[in-house]
Amino acid sequence: MMAPLLAIEDLSIAYQLGDGRDAEAISGFSLHLERGRIVGIVGQSGAGKSTIGKAILGLMGDNARITGGTIALDGTDITRFSEARFAAIRGKRIGYIYQNPMTALNPVLSIGEQLIEAIEANTTRRGGDARAYAVELLKSAEVTHAEERLAKYPHQLSGGLCQRIVFAIAIAAQPDLIIADEPTTALDVTVQKAVLATLKKLAREKQISIVLITHDMGVVAQMCDGVSVLWRGRLVEHGPTAQVIGAPRERYTRDLMAAIPTVDHKRARFDVLDSFEDTPGRRRGIAFLKSGIAAGRDGQSLLSIRNLSKTFDAQGGRGTSGGFRALDGVAFEVFAGETLGIVGESGSGKSTIGRAILGLVEPDAGASIAFQGRPIAEMRGRRDRVALSRSLQCIFQDPYSSLNPRMNAGTNITYGIVAQGLVSRAEAKVLAQDLLEVVGLPRAAAGKMPHAFSGGERQRIGIARALAFRPELIFCDEPTSALDVTVQAEILNLMKELQETLGLTLVFVSHDLAVVRQMCDRVIVMRAGRMVEEGNADEVLTAPRETYTRDLLAAMPRIAFEDA
Amino acid sequence: MAEADHGHRCGRTDETMTNFILRRLGQSIILLLIMSVLVFAGMYVISDPVAVMAGEDATEADRQALARSFGLDQPLPIQYLTFLGKIVQGDFGTSFVYGRPVLALIFERLPATLEVVFLAILVGLAVGIPLGIYSGLNRKKAPTKVISFGTTVGYSIPNFWQALLFILVFAVWLRVLPASGRGPTTEIFGVGWSVFNAEGLRYVILPAANLAVALICMQTRLARSGTQEVMYQDYMMFARAKGIARSRLIGRHLLRNILIPIVTITGLELGTLIAFSTVTETVFSWPGIGKLLLDSIYRSDRPVVVAYMILATLMFVLINLVADIIYAILDPRIRYS
The missing domain is CATH 3.40.50.300 (P-loop containing nucleotide triphosphate hydrolases)
Known part of the structure; x- marks a missing residue:
């Protein structure tokens, strides 16, 4: 049997606090991801979801370090990688899609420059060839008017478009794996749906595996083959999406599901503990x-x-109606x-x-x-x-x-x-x-x-x-x-x-x-x-x-x- | 399709640089007019020039004749318009002390100031920005602490005292550099510059260094705080995640963002140094315009002082305009709004 593309075993990560003590952010987290599959990591903010994503890319801050366990990419443990070795796999083997597309792109550089530099850093294409490929990538990420967009700056485009451009950057070198950290949180629902559909299409076409980090169970249900539920840095439950959502085994997962409002029916109260004492x-x-x-x-x-x-x-439109x-x-x-x-x-x-x-x-x-x-x-x-x-x-x-x-x-x-x-x-x-x-x-x-x-x-x-x-x-x-x-x-x-x-x-x-x-x-x-x-x-x-x-x-x- | 629509809404990207520059020039003219009123008021209204020029033993008839010959018997608005009209034609009057046109006097001295100031600014940017980026990126390393200490000291030393120290060390003890004056000049486009020949350059070094110390410290601090701020932005992490080279990350993604405040401050600093490097020019007996201003104030050579103030304003306006243009080139969010 072939090794999974990504195998995280018993991973623990600690942050160093100001006084020199360690605070454990992740303890004993494991995850297996096969090629071409999408796995979700869900949990509340502060649960440590993003920390796992950054650990896979070697992008954790100076104050965080891996205290135990392994992250194996195609059988190679990357937890001890130097910055140079990480730089060699970032963009090429692992793409990254960031939470807020409006802040993921550098505001003072054009879309074209930011896309083409990623292409030139990670592929053999240069100059005009890289530019033509950039247009092609934007088209496959379903960016309209792809050619014109290259000369634009991030603030001139909507959040949905920026996120598609981030997708194009992430898939530029046809990586094996994409870490998508809350890819649609900043977007409207209709845009979110289209953007997620594009992401799923790209993953299927190019056989890219995705680790999808999200707080939104609805997104998980739409996208993921499997899901891991994280609570305060610990893996609470994992399994196929349908099972975890349909019949959660653990108390925390059940609470999480109970807290999700639905549009289909109105509830008198959410089934969460309220702390009102009659004082x-x-x-x-x-x-x-x-x-x-x-x-x-x-x-x-x-x-x-x-x-x-x-x-x-x-602005500047004086004289026009x-x-x-x-x-x-x-x-x-x-x-x-x-x-x-x-x-x-x-x-x-x-x-x-x-x-x-x-x-x-x-x-x-x-x-x-x-x-x-x-x-x-x-x-x-x-x-x-x-x-x-x-x-x-x-x-x-x-x-x-x-x-x-x-x-x-x-x-x-x-x-x-x-x-x-x-x-x-x-x-x-x-x-x-x-x-x-x-x-x-x-x-x-x-x-x-x-x-x-x-x-x-x-x-x-x-x-x-x-x-x-x-x-x-x-x-x-x-x-x-x-x-x-x-x-x-x-x-x-x-x-x-x-x-x-x-x-x-x-x-x-x-x-x-x-x-x-x-x-x-x-x-x-x-x-x-x-x-x-x-x-x-x-x-x-x-x-x-x-x-x-x-x-x-x-x-x-x-x-x-x-x-x- | 909300996404597609958005692209068209922003289709007015050709709100061009020309428009921007014209708009700024229009604002500059208003500013210059205001300044001319202030200078005019300072010159003709607050004190009585006839009394100063005529002396104490002049008769009433003498005074009236004098006033008539300078147009001072006219109503104030007419006097202002005449004053303005002369300035527009480039006539800033004649120096009481030198008896020569003020403008020629100032332009004669300007190159000496310019070469010292530009050299200092260049050194400030070339040394300060790399030091600032280094200390912003390596906050905990030992060199950063040294840089931080050095900038604090360099920024706090009084300019005149630092100049004396330079003279003491380099001219008196080590005897490697001249202590004062301007060396031989080389003619380029009919103007004499001393930075373009080896001997002349030796004379420029100390005054330029005296100005550069504070500039280096300031640029280091600006670059450091900019780096610390920008490095934590999401787009820097995303750029790292793209796998681009570190040189590109620093030289393009970081530098482009930290240059924005640096350009603004450098513009202001450039104007201040050109117009008011009086301390440095005095200590090193450097024959620039700062020294001219100081001498003219001492000798009550008011035409020189007035022309100086108006030209300084004009220069500040132009430098600010250039800084704004560079700013707009650096930051597309300004350019397209």
Whole structure:
């Protein structure tokens, strides 16, 4: 029997910490990959997936080292390779596809140069021959207008195109193996589907094996022959994809599967542990919120948007009628007590709607945005502005940059309401602690700085900050898209919990139809600045009327759940 | 097909360099106009030139005659326009001290300054960038610590004291280089340069080295911090994963990115050095324009000072324009936005 192309045996990797101690990142990981097969490595962020990928390429940082085990490529152990020997196999025998195509390409060098240098480094083709081959590669990676793209720079191309160019670079020397580290995480679903199909096609045509590193079980289901589940640096479970997804043996894999939202059916809660204890502080916090968030007005129109358009001037395009129409005649209402979802791909204008509501962009003339019956364009006085900003709050996408890093968690939560004079400084301290308990964090968390928290915990702090204003409406801009699926499940559970307890009104923007299905009562589907479809979330997401919505749904990577 | 559409949206890639340069030139003219107003105000409004020129025992009639002969009896806006009109025609007036056209005076001294400054800048870039890249790549090695210490010291030494030290060591103790003055010059395109003959070059070395020390330190620091930042970018790891040679990784992927801030700072530094190397030129008795400026301030030779300020502004504007053009060549994100 022939040896597998890649055989990882009992691999352990440790990172050296600042104080000289080692922290084990990977322990006892094994993996076998035959030629022409695709294997997935899944797990949460921090599980060590990328570390394994980098170890195969010898790209780990200076502070990481392999403490045990072997990585054999065609029978040769590469763990002791020098930088020079690694350089000889990188690009030639092992290709690499990086997570974010927009940052994988050098911003100041042209696409052509970056592709041709890879060709010249790893093949015998030179000059005009290398250039012709570059065009050929781009075509096989399904890049349109291949010839013209060579002269472009990364920022001029979309994420999907950049990723196809990264593919072309990775396959340039016809390697035996490609390490694909989250190849589609940064892309829209429809683009993701096409890009994955291209990757699979290339692998099949050129008999390339792929190690696909991902957090997305849907991608695994679509792509992989086998899958290894990683948790905190340890291999939890591995086997054929259908078996691991369909009948997971291990507790962790089952939890991981349970945390995945599906668009096909709505669940009351995700099956993950929530840590709400009924403490006096939490009760006090909820009472505070309830007394301010006017409940019992269900069904009343809270926000009314008519004829909302927004044209961004094309730069340098003076005198032309051009300009980019980000929003085109958008109109909808938000009723008190409901959750309205806005879905669409990037560039569809969903975030611009939010910015217009929050007053961060000036809509085109003729638009009307009315809050509680009053046009917000008329609310110009300081008192009106303060009242409006109290009533409209926002939960942001990126939990890492949306908290002030120089304030502790408690101050982050209350500085806004203190500045507006809604509570006194003395009250704020206790209130912050109460609110932390409301969102499932301990009271002691108030004194810690943002960097001491995980992404999920920070997002809880962000939610507490928005709640502190006791707003009439909370605008949630992709609140879970930066989070792991299990953390996402926890946050969604928390938001559902608060929604029910407090009768919140939410506008929930997301590119993820499954998340929207779990959270929303009604949904608006956006495409290129226009509303394509609007209606009851259950209907729109299970029996869409419009082709575009159907395409979006079809593009979602799906997992066949036995109970679905 | 969202992907294909995107490509067309960015189809306006021919928003050309010419456009960019024209736009910048337009802005530069506005800046020059503002500067001319400031200099004019400084010269004619804040103090009374008639009083200075006429002396204390002049009669009222003398003063009026003097004012009329210099056009100072005209309303201010008319005076400003006359002043501006003369400058546009290249007439910056005549030096009180030398009795010669100011412009000729400045251009006569300019080559001496230029050769010292450009030599210093070249040395600064040629030494500083490699040192900076080396120490950025090898943070923990011993030479890096030496470089780091050296740049801190070099940057902190006062310029005049360092110049005296140079004279003491190389001219007085070792007696290998001349201490002051400019050596013999070689005529090229009708201008005398001393860097192009061996004897003249010996005179240039000390003043140029005096300017170069700070430049080397600055370029080293810029290149080092740039390297440390760029090396951690995803595209550098991806470039390594492509299997390209290390020389290409450093010489192309890294260098192109770290040059962007270096170009900006070098441009600013170049202007400052040309216009205001007064300390170095004074200590080494180097007959450049910095020394001319200092002498003219001492002797209240105001036409020279005023012309100097306007020309310095013009030079800063042009250097900035060139720096911006290089910047745009280096960074396509600027070029195509």
